[in-house]
Amino acid sequence: MDYFRDLLISGLTKGSIYALIALGYTMVYGIIALINFAHGEIYMIGAFTALIASMVLSQLGMAGWGLLLAVGAVAVVYAAMYGWTVEKIAYKPLRQASRLAPLISAIGMSIFLQNYVQLVQTPNFLTFPDLIPEISFLEPISHIVNKTQLAIWIITALIMVVLTCLIKFTRMGMAMRAVAQDKDMARLTGVNIDRVISTTFVMGSSLAAVGGLLIGCYMQQIDFYIGFLAGMKAFTAAVLGGIGSIPGAVLGALVLGFAESFAAGYLSSDYEDVVAFVLLIVILIVRPGGLLGSSQTQKV
Amino acid sequence: MLKLTGIHTYYGNIEALKGINLEVKKGEIIALLGSNGAGKTTTLASISGLVPPKRGEIVFDGESIINQSPESIVSKGLIQVPEGRHIFPDLTVLENLKMGAYLRRDKKGIADDLEYVMSLFPILAKRSTQSGGTLSGGEQQMLAISRALMGRPRMLLLDEPSLGLAPLIIRNIFDIIRQINLEQGTTILLVEQNANLALRVAHRAYILTTGSITLSGVADDLLADEGVRKAYLGG
Numbered sequence: 001m002d003y004f005r006d007l008l009i010s011g012l013t014k015g016s017i018y019a020l021i022a023l024g025y026t027m028v029y030g031i032i033a034l035i036n037f038a039h040g041e042i043y044m045i046g047a048f049t050a051l052i053a054s055m056v057l058s059q060l061g062m063a064g065w066g067l068l069l070a071v072g073a074v075a076v077v078y079a080a081m082y083g084w085t086v087e088k089i090a091y092k093p094l095r096q097a098s099r100l101a102p103l104i105s106a107i108g109m110s111i112f113l114q115n116y117v118q119l120v121q122t123p124n125f126l127t128f129p130d131l132i133p134e135i136s137f138l139e140p141i142s143h144i145v146n147k148t149q150l151a152i153w154i155i156t157a158l159i160m161v162v163l164t165c166l167i168k169f170t171r172m173g174m175a176m177r178a179v180a181q182d183k184d185m186a187r188l189t190g191v192n193i194d195r196v197i198s199t200t201f202v203m204g205s206s207l208a209a210v211g212g213l214l215i216g217c218y219m220q221q222i223d224f225y226i227g228f229l230a231g232m233k234a235f236t237a238a239v240l241g242g243i244g245s246i247p248g249a250v251l252g253a254l255v256l257g258f259a260e261s262f263a264a265g266y267l268s269s270d271y272e273d274v275v276a277f278v279l280l281i282v283i284l285i286v287r288p289g290g291l292l293g294s295s296q297t298q299k300v
Numbered sequence: 301m302l303k304l305t306g307i308h309t310y311y312g313n314i315e316a317l318k319g320i321n322l323e324v325k326k327g328e329i330i331a332l333l334g335s336n337g338a339g340k341t342t343t344l345a346s347i348s349g350l351v352p353p354k355r356g357e358i359v360f361d362g363e364s365i366i367n368q369s370p371e372s373i374v375s376k377g378l379i380q381v382p383e384g385r386h387i388f389p390d391l392t393v394l395e396n397l398k399m400g401a402y403l404r405r406d407k408k409g410i411a412d413d414l415e416y417v418m419s420l421f422p423i424l425a426k427r428s429t430q431s432g433g434t435l436s437g438g439e440q441q442m443l444a445i446s447r448a449l450m451g452r453p454r455m456l457l458l459d460e461p462s463l464g465l466a467p468l469i470i471r472n473i474f475d476i477i478r479q480i481n482l483e484q485g486t487t488i489l490l491v492e493q494n495a496n497l498a499l500r501v502a503h504r505a506y507i508l509t510t511g512s513i514t515l516s517g518v519a520d521d522l523l524a525d526e527g528v529r530k531a532y533l534g535g
Contacts, residue, residue, distance in 0.1 A: 171402070174391070174395055174398065174399065175399075175402065177388070177390065177391060177395075178388050178391060178399050181388045181389060181390055181391070182386055182388055184350055184382070184386070185382065185386040185388065186388075186399075187350065187369075187370040187371055187374075188348060188350070188370055188374060188379070188380050188382060188386075189374065189399045189400055189402045189403075189447070189451065190370075190371045190374040190375055190402045190403040190451070191371060191399075191402060192369075192371050
């Protein structure tokens with residue numbers, strides 16, 4: 001029973017990180033029907049930025065929650081700038097092109113960013129400090145749930161609530177939904193599509209940066225390649241939940257996190273990735289639109 | 301108020317509009333008639349900036365609006381109600397209406413206009429929390445017109461408001477169109493396949509045949525004209 005509980009806890013933690021990344025995939029897809037394959041790299045860049053910021057800021061004497069917040073802010077701003085730039089360089093010029101062109105451009109961007117970080121930083125694994133401060137009330141049960149796991153759950157949950165409110169209740173959120181549903185009509189009500197698309201990339205990249213920071217704290221090591229597999233998994237989670245659907249991405253990420261955790265725990269850790277993709281295939285056979293996706297056929 | 305001069309619009313290599321000249325004066329209701337594929341919707345898309353014309357000039361209120369983005373044309377008060385209504389299906393009725401006021405910042409004015417459109421179409425008040433996709437065709441048309449009104453249009457472009465609706469609902473909607481024109485002084489360019497109906501509300505009309513204006517005149521004269529009756533009004 002204890003073993004089951006541990007697997008549940010690690011599954012929830014993984015799922016939370018996947019959710020932070022998957023939201024970026026699903027939001028961008030919802031707006032411009034593009035799979036942004038460079039999104040995993042933004043997450044990786046978020047992690048690297050967080051590492052550098054944490055070294056600089058702790059040298060300057062910052063510590064505790066203040067340090068975590070400051071590092072998070074730096075990582076978010078930096079990754080958001082990357083996300084914004086990637087859209088302007090790699091996707092915007094291809095807005096009118098066939099759907100395959102921006103997809104290839106996205107893969108190219110992903111390879112470029114990976115190699116760029118490898119060259120200007122390092123090809124080696126780097127140690128990442130656990131920036132989450134001690135949480136005193138956790139001490140009696142720290143053998144069950146450690147502080148980093150709890151922090152990941154709470155931060156992820158908070159971000160989900162804020163994101164939902166932004167999309168449901170703000171003017172920009174309403175414009176984003178309108179653009180996702182009917183681009184031409186949104187323009188006829190005066191929405192500037194380019195601004196909405198840029199905002200979507202900035203929001204998705206910010207979430208990925210938080211994911212990068214948290215995964216650094218959790219795994220305590222990063223390298224230039226972490227974005228690839230995490231990006232693949234998060235993309236799987238987004239498709240699993242129904243690409244384009246925001247609650248779908250979160251649900252898909254949690255399902256994937258649990259499935260991987262149980263596969264690793266009860267079968268063998270070698271099967272972890274296999275289970276993720278088998279799950280994707282099975283769900284897509286049963287529900288082609290994903291768990292919460294609409295199954296309606298595209299109108300031509 | 302709106303003047304098109306020599307408008308040529310292409311879809312790829314196909315010339316859909318072959319030099320359209322058209323003028324709408326302030327406070328008028330102008331009908332643009334023609335059969336399927338004549339270029340009526342393309343004319344509206346050229347005006348609203350969705351399909352920018354290759355050649356020609358469009359002047360709205362003394363200012364050239366050609367090659368401007370749809371959002372900047374909307375901001376000048378030239379607002380289109382597209383064919384097929386294009387309600388945002390997963391936004392509520394209220395949110396659809398708020399989208400119509402997207403460019404406005406005057407909270408008080410928006411609230412007043414919400415009240416006004418709901419007085420025009422009381423059914424929208426009843427349905428305000430429902431998602432747009434659940435409305436009937438007639439209700440969606442009412443919502444589409446109301447959404448455009450929420451932008452305080454100085455001129456409305458209406459594309460086939462009668463399409464696919466029951467006669468009773470059509471009459472209701474056309475009464476409201478006339479009412480908007482009279483009460484608000486809104487200038488209206490009305491595109492219709494149902495020529496009989498359109499000529500009864502319009503002051504003047506243009507008839508479009510395969511991308512060119514072939515006939516224009518005062519609505520009552522066209523209604524009485526033998527040739528027009530034969531070609532467009534079913535005898």
